[in-house]
Amino acid sequence: MANPAEVLNKKELKKFYPEVHDAGKLLFTPINYTDRHWRILDEMQKEWQQAITQHHYFQEDDIIYFPSHISVFLITVADHFSASFSRVRLERERGGTKNYHTNKLWNKRAYDFENYVPKENQSEGEILEKIVREKLQLSYDEHKERLIEYLKTEPVNFLADYQEILEARPEDVHPLKNITSLYEHLLLTKKMFWLIVDLLRDEILSEKKSPLDTPFSSESIIKEIDELIRNRFNFFPNQLNKLRQEFYELENKLSNSLRAYFCEVLFFFPHYIFKAHDLYILKKIEEKINSLLYKFEDNLFLRDENRIVLILGDNKIKELEDELKKISDELNLFVEIRKSNGLRNLKNEILTKSREELLEKSLSYLPSNLPDSIRIPCEVCRIREGKEYEEDEKKVVLCEYCFRIRKEGKEKNPFKVYSKWENEDMAVVHFKLDLFGKSFQRFIEEMYNDYVKIVENKGLIRSSSSETTSGKITNFLPFINSFRCDFIKFRKSFIEKLLRNGREVEEILENTILVRLNTISDVINLGATLHETLYDYFSSLYDVTLNYSGLNSNLIKKPLRVFVSVNKAKYPFFLHWRDIEEFVNENFDFLLCLPHKRPLKLSFAQLKTLIEFVKDLEKKDISLSRAKIHQIRQIANVSQALAELVIRKDKEVQLPKMDKLIETIEIKSLFDFLDLMDDYLTKKI
Amino acid sequence: MKKGEESKFYKYILRGKSIHIGDRIKKGLFKPCVDFLRATTITFALRRLYNDRSIYAIGLKIKGRKKILTRNIIDRFTNAGKLTGDRGPIHIEYIEDPECEVYINKYLGKELIVSVGGFRTIGFGDCKLSFQEEVIPEIKKIILDSAFPFEWKKIFGFKNEVGIVRIGYLFVPFEDDWLNGEYKKSYFPQSELIAFSFLSQYGG
Numbered sequence: 024m025a026n027p028a029e030v031l032n033k034k035e036l037k038k039f040y041p042e043v044h045d046a047g048k049l050l051f052t053p054i055n056y057t058d059r060h061w062r063i064l065d066e067m068q069k070e071w072q073q074a075i076t077q078h079h080y081f082q083e084d085d086i087i088y089f090p091s092h093i094s095v096f097l098i099t100v101a102d103h104f105s106a107s108f109s110r111v112r113l114e115r116e117r118g119g120t121k122n123y124h125t126n127k128l129w130n131k132r133a134y135d136f137e138n139y140v141p142k143e144n145q146s147e148g149e150i151l152e153k154i155v156r157e158k159l160q161l162s163y164d165e166h167k168e169r170l171i172e173y174l175k176t177e178p179v180n181f182l183a184d185y186q187e188i189l190e191a192r193p194e195d196v197h198p199l200k201n202i203t204s205l206y207e208h209l210l211l212t213k214k215m216f217w218l219i220v221d222l223l224r225d226e227i228l229s230e231k232k233s234p235l236d237t238p239f240s241s242e243s244i245i246k247e248i249d250e251l252i253r254n255r256f257n258f259f260p261n262q263l264n265k266l267r268q269e270f271y272e273l274e275n276k277l278s279n280s281l282r283a284y285f286c287e288v289l290f291f292f293p294h295y296i297f298k299a300h301d302l303y304i305l306k307k308i309e310e311k312i313n314s315l316l317y318k319f320e321d322n323l324f325l326r327d328e329n330r331i332v333l334i335l336g337d338n339k340i341k342e343l344e345d346e347l348k349k350i351s352d353e354l355n356l357f358v359e360i361r362k363s364n365g366l367r368n369l370k371n372e373i374l375t376k377s378r379e380e381l382l383e384k385s386l387s388y389l390p391s392n393l394p395d396s397i398r399i400p401c402e403v404c405r406i407r408e409g410k411e412y413e414e415d416e417k418k419v420v421l422c423e424y425c426f427r428i429r430k431e432g433k434e435k436n437p438f439k440v441y442s443k444w445e446n447e448d449m450a451v452v453h454f455k456l457d458l459f460g461k462s463f464q465r466f467i468e469e470m471y472n473d474y475v476k477i478v479e480n481k482g483l484i485r486s487s488s489s490e491t492t493s494g495k496i497t498n499f500l501p502f503i504n505s506f507r508c509d510f511i512k513f514r515k516s517f518i519e520k521l522l523r524n525g526r527e528v529e530e531i532l533e534n535t536i537l538v539r540l541n542t543i544s545d546v547i548n549l550g551a552t553l554h555e556t557l558y559d560y561f562s563s564l565y566d567v568t569l570n571y572s573g574l575n576s577n578l579i580k581k582p583l584r585v586f587v588s589v590n591k592a593k594y595p596f597f598l599h600w601r602d603i604e605e606f607v608n609e610n611f612d613f614l615l616c617l618p619h620k621r622p623l624k625l626s627f628a629q630l631k632t633l634i635e636f637v638k639d640l641e642k643k644d645i646s647l648s649r650a651k652i653h654q655i656r657q658i659a660n661v662s663q664a665l666a667e668l669v670i671r672k673d674k675e676v677q678l679p680k681m682d683k684l685i686e687t688i689e690i691k692s693l694f695d696f697l698d699l700m701d702d703y704l705t706k707k708i
Numbered sequence: 709m710k711k712g713e714e715s716k717f718y719k720y721i722l723r724g725k726s727i728h729i730g731d732r733i734k735k736g737l738f739k740p741c742v743d744f745l746r747a748t749t750i751t752f753a754l755r756r757l758y759n760d761r762s763i764y765a766i767g768l769k770i771k772g773r774k775k776i777l778t779r780n781i782i783d784r785f786t787n788a789g790k791l792t793g794d795r796g797p798i799h800i801e802y803i804e805d806p807e808c809e810v811y812i813n814k815y816l817g818k819e820l821i822v823s824v825g826g827f828r829t830i831g832f833g834d835c836k837l838s839f840q841e842e843v844i845p846e847i848k849k850i851i852l853d854s855a856f857p858f859e860w861k862k863i864f865g866f867k868n869e870v871g872i873v874r875i876g877y878l879f880v881p882f883e884d885d886w887l888n889g890e891y892k893k894s895y896f897p898q899s900e901l902i903a904f905s906f907l908s909q910y911g912g
Contacts, residue, residue, distance in 0.1 A: 293876065295732075359872045385871035385900060395858070397877050397891040405877060595738055605743070619776060 030093060030245060031224050038070040039094040041101055041216035042209045043181045044078045046174060049155075049188060049205075050167055051148035058147070061088070064174060071178055074098050081267060089255050089266065093248050100274050101216035105208055106194070106498070119198035119484035123150045125191065126202055128470035129506060129582070132562035136481055147196075158188040182209060194501075198484045199475060207501040207508075217321040218334055222281045222369075225336025241280050248273050278368060283334050285363040285372075285381045287459075288347065290329040292356050294404050294425070296596040299442035301403060301425075303432030304354070305532060311350050319343065325503060327456045328534050334369070344388075351388040355404055355424040358388040373500065378460035401425050441529040441537050444592035448540040450549055451599040455584040455607065456510060456534065458503045462580040467502055469579060470563050506582060513560040520552050539592075543617060544703035546589050547637055550615075553585065554634045557627065564612065565627045581612050581627070588616040620695050629688050633696060636684050640700075641707070649704035652697050659694045666694065715865060717843045717906065720810045722750075722767060722824070724835035728802040729770070730826040739826070741801040744769050744897055745808050747856035747864075748878045752886075753824045754812065761883070764863045765812040768853045768909050772803040779830070802832055810837060811906050813863065843906060850908035852899040857892040864904050871900030 047060030054062060061079040064072050073091055078099045080089040090096040124139035141150050152163040159166055173184075182189065186206060193201035194208035226241040251269055258266045290308050294301065312331060316323055322339065325332040335343060340362075347358045361382040366372040372381065393406055399420055401409035407422030414429075421429065436442060441449075457463060478484055511533075518536065521528050527539040538549055558565065564581050586606070588599040602616045611624040625633070640648040659666035667690050670681060684693065722745070729749055731740040745767025754763045780797040818839050825833045847865045856864055857878050874896040881889035895901065 291874075293874075357874065361872075387871075387873045389873070389875060393875060393893060395893050400877055400891050406875065595736075595740070598738070598740055601740070621773070 030249070031220055031227075033220070036094050036097075036220060038177070039074045039092070039098060040071040040178055040181065041074065041098045042213035043071050043174070043178045044074045044098050044102060044212065045194075045205060045209055046075055046170065046178075046181065046185075048192065048194075049151075049170060049185065051146075051151045053148075057082075063171065066175075067091075069175075069177075070094065072174065075174070078102055080270070084260070084263060086255055086258065086260075086263070086266070090252055090270070091255075093245065093252060096248055096252065096270070096273075097219055098212070098216055099270075100277060101212045101219055103274065104215045104219075104278075105211040105501070119478075121147060121196040122198065122201045122483075123147070123154060123192060123196050124201065125193045125204040126474065127505065127509065128202055128467060128474060128502070129509070129561050129563045131470075131473075131566055132558070134474075134477070136478070136483060140483075151192075154188060154191055158191055182206065182213075199478055202471070202474065203501040203505060207505045210504060211501050214321075214323075219277075219281065221321040221339070222283050222334075222336045225338045226281060228338060241277075244273065244277050244280055248277070280367070281336075281369060282365040282367055283336060283369050284340050284365055285324075286333045286335055286340065286343065287361045287378075287382055288331050288333070288343075289359040289361075290350075290356055291359055292354075292404075293406055294597075295402070296600075297403070298596070299438045300429050300432030300436070302438055302441075302531060302596065303435065304428050306435075306437050307354055307428065307431075308356070309532070311354065315343075315346055315350070318346070325459050325507075327458070327507070328532065332459055337365070348388050352391050355390045355407065355422075357390075359385065360388070361385045377464070403429075438529050438531065440527050440539075441531075441592070444527075444539055447592050448543050448545070448589065449592040449594075450538045450540055450546055451588045451596075451603075452536050452538060452549075452553070453586040453588070453600075453603050454510070454514070454534045455586060456507070457580060457582050457584075458506060463503070463506075463582045464496075464499055465579050466582050467496055467499060471496055473566075509560055510583060513556060516559070517553065517556040520556060521549075524548075524552065540589065542702070542706060543589055544699050544706060546587065546615065546617070547634075547699065547703045549587070550630065551634050551638070554627075554630055557585070558631070565631055580610055584612050584614075586614045586616075590618050594618075617695075617699065620698070621691070623692050623695055625688070625692070632684060633688070636681075637700065637703070640704070645704055645707055649701065649708060652701050652704065656694070656697055656701055659697070663690070663694060715845060715904075717811045717813055717845060717904070718815050719840040719843050719906070720812060720816075720837040721840055722806065722808045722810045722835050722837050724806050724824075724833070726775075726802045726804050726832050727770065727772075727806040727824060727835060728800060728826045728832045729824075737798050739798060739800045741774065741803060743774070743803065744854045745810065745824070746854055746878060746894075747860060748880055748894075749825060750810055750812075750822075752881060753822050754816070756886075757820070757822055758816070760814075763812065763814055763816075764860060765810055766854050766856055766864065766907065767808045767810040768907075770803055770806045770808040772806040774801060775804050776801050800827055800832075802827075806835070809906075809909075811843065815839070815842075845904035845906050847902060848905050849900065849902050850905060852895055852897055852901055852903075852907050853909045854907060855894050855896045857894040859892055861903075864907060867902040869900070870902055873899045873901075875899075 045060065047063040050060065050063050052059050052063055059079075059082070061076055064076055067073045067076045067087075070092070073095050077088055077090050077095045080099070083089070090099060120140045122136065122140050124135040126134045126136075139150055139154065141147050148163070155161055155163050155166045161169070173181075178184075189206035189209065190204045192205045194203050194205045195201060223241050223245065227245075251266075251273065255266060290312065292304060292308065294304055296302055296304070308329060312326075312329075316326070316331065319333055319335070319339065322333040322335045323331065324334050333343065344360070347360065350356065351358045362384050363372075363381045364383060366381075390406070394408065397406075397408050399409050401407045401422035401424075402420050403425040404422060407424065409420035409422050410426075412419050412421055412426060514533070514536075518528055518530070521538060529537040531537060540546055540549065561583060564583060586603040588602050590599065599616075602622075603614070606614055606622065606624070609624065612627045613623075613625045613630045615623040615625075617623070655666055655670060658669055667685075670685055670693075688696070727741075728739070729742050729745060731742045732738075747764070747766040750765040750767050751763060754765055755761055777800045778797050779800060816837070816839075820837050822835055822837060823833045824835050827833070845865060847867060849870055852874075855876065855878060857880055859880070876894055876896040877891035878894040879889055880892045881887070901907075
């Protein structure tokens with residue numbers, strides 16, 4: 024056998040295209056009453072064709088369908104890792120109708136239990152035909168012919184070329200399991216494959232030896248796998264179970280031999296960002312992260328805001344730490360790392376431990392040569408000695424780093440739209456994603472329990488009235504990426520709507536956008552657009568009703584929250600962030616910070632009630648509505664208790680649905696909102 | 709001091725009407741306020757009051773409602789407010805009805821009135837410190853909820869950094885010239901340290 028490190032040559036392994044292994048699920052291939060999606064091809068000379076045909080050997084009785092190359096074996100391992108022997112484990116398997124629609128747990132409104140379920144006298148193949156017609160505008164036969172032809176040549180862009188239909192089709196169509204798409208599964212398999220290869224290479228190339236707690240090294244396992252593959256034809260047909268067992272044992276050995284570290288990196292900058300050209304530091308950080316991820320592409324687990332989460336072997340940890348130190352020095356940043364101890368049995372660790380349990384160690388990289396004392400600190404970073412410069416006929420004090428960043432920022436001016444605003448009102452809309460940790464897991468579990476009840480109530484699974492089904496999510500990984508993809512789509516749609524409405528928008532970061540407002544009360548229109556788009560993509564976030572009642576760690580924090588801070592464009596930018604960060608640990612879905620007002624903290628359900636209330640009022644006599652709101656406000660200025668009484672009791676003053684509003688929102692927040700409404704309706708008149 | 713006495717601290721609760729702990733070096737029309745009482749602010753306020761340079765103190769998170777006061781500087785020649793340019797109007801962020809735990813290394817009486825923070829000349833900063841209890845702090849792993857200079861590590865029982873550290877600079881006046889000074893390297897909130905337990909709101 025060639026050197027194990029050479030066997031894992033990336034250039035050669037690329038030809039196997041792990042993301043294509045389940046391409047057969049886009050067709051319906053019944054053989055002996057079972058859909059055998061791995062048998063779509065008649066040939067398996069090419070590497071990716073072997074991956075398609077030989078990864079499902081557990082259900083085959085012919086040795087030609089067993090892995091013929093170590094790469095195919097690794098794809099099988101990655102496939103199993105990705106699916107973890109079904110990402111939903113049911114206490115008891117229930118028969119029932121298959122469903123070819125991916126029901127995403129965070130979008131209950133889009134659940135479909137009818138249109139992609141085979142009716143009586145309808146075959147599954149017909150349902151697949153329907154999906155093909157809708158997504159590809161082709162007949163099934165045309166689609167089949169094209170796909171087979173496609174797979175005769177290197178499928179370089181398979182995921183992109185077939186994305187729409189891959190996203191539509193669930194990875195598992197059995198009842199209660201159609202909650203992640205085939206696209207997510209293939210993406211995850213690809214990621215897991217390259218990660219396993221990277222960890223194997225790292226282990227083999229590492230100068231450190233494996234600790235004594237494992238009896239085998241990665242190198243020896245590679246040799247064992249290779250030997251089994253070469254000798255597979257020495258097994259007789261009646262010994263195939265033994266062969267399967269040997270492969271299975273090797274898979275376990277491999278999973279247990281790899282040692283990996285979970286590593287969370289946070290880029291923290293002390294910079295006080297005042298103006299558009301200071302924001303250029305964010306572009307620089309983004310560039311650095313992108314170039315870092317180019318080197319650690321195979322190790323990326325998750326990326327959001329200014330944080331990345333990686334899984335790495337021993338060698339690469341050292342490489343990463345060196346790179347981070349350089350970035351810290353170049354950009355005058357604090358880089359914070361939290362990492363796990365070396366983990367064996369990675370699959371188990373990822374699936375059973377929360378972020379807090381995994382990341383046990385932490386350290387910071389600080390910019391080099393921070394002085395012990397400073398006479399005049401830089402105005403922006405405040406950690407270096409500043410020098411006086413003339414800027415726009417004013418004197419500013421900046422260190423060399425910040426001076427350089429500002430200068431580059433002015434020259435390149437990446438935020439052209441924002442830099443033109445001065446006295447205009449502006450909203451900073453910040454989306455907080457929390458996908459790595461217990462909070463997200465609990466949210467998914469909660470939504471899944473709800474999903475099971477819905478399916479049972481619809482009679483879509485076979486069970487007697489006395490039986491209940493409970494399922495347990497065993498693998499959260501596909502949900503993380505899928506949720507994030509939907510967030511990207513939501514964000515794009517939200518920005519498009521704003522632009523169509525004639526708004527000026529500046530995209531600062533993936534999670535932060537700036538929107539120019541006509542007046543402060545115009546934030547109500549912004550809120551309406553936000554709600555409309557959010558409800559399209561993440562309707563379940565409204566459904567998990569958690570009325571804001573203060574800091575409560577037992578409540579489920581939503582994986583996506585929205586923070587809006589409003590002020591004049593010339594208001595120092597860092598203060599928006601500071602206002603947002605102050606409340607980040609409290610449990611609410613939507614935050615609105617207005618100048619001179621207490622922050623409005625709501626659940627998405629409450630936001631929906633407020634927006635509907637406003638829209639209802641707009642349809643009626645605006646002058647009358649405005650007069651009534653103004654009246655309540657005047658009373659509240661004297662006595663909030665009296666104003667509350669008036670709202671509840673006095674039918675003359677009450678507006679339609681106001682009683683519902685009172686039930687859902689804290690009274691003090693309601694008065695703050697009425698202030699905003701008064702101004703909003705006044706401008707409408 | 710007798711052995712064991714040097715690590716005794718006295719817990720006070722600070723309460724007032726309004727307080728401004730500045731977050732920005734001089735200049736600028738917007739004066740933000742931080743929400744924690746850093747060691748240098750309270751220490752030098754007490755030292756001014758008692759003319760005692762051996763006093764060290766630190767406060768934790770300041771509870772209260774943040775508000776903004778807009779103040780117009782009057783032009784002495786026109787006797788009218790300055791509306792444009794560098795000098796005004798300025799927006800001062802402050803905390804209304806502040807309440808904060810303060811730890812002092814000396815017993816200063818059951819109650820005392822001290823002026824803390826910025827814009828004291830226009831009415832901010834008058835606070836009452838009420839003694840609560842004597843504290844003999846443990847040294848343990850904490851997540852810092854305030855800020856103190858490196859030079860004062862020993863005072864606050866510092867042993868080691870054990871994880872993430874956040875660094876900044878705090879103004880420390882010169883020994884012989886309290887109107888001038890330097891900005892000294894300091895630990896800021898969220899730093900993971902081994903130090904006195906009271907430096908964290910939740911006791912480490």
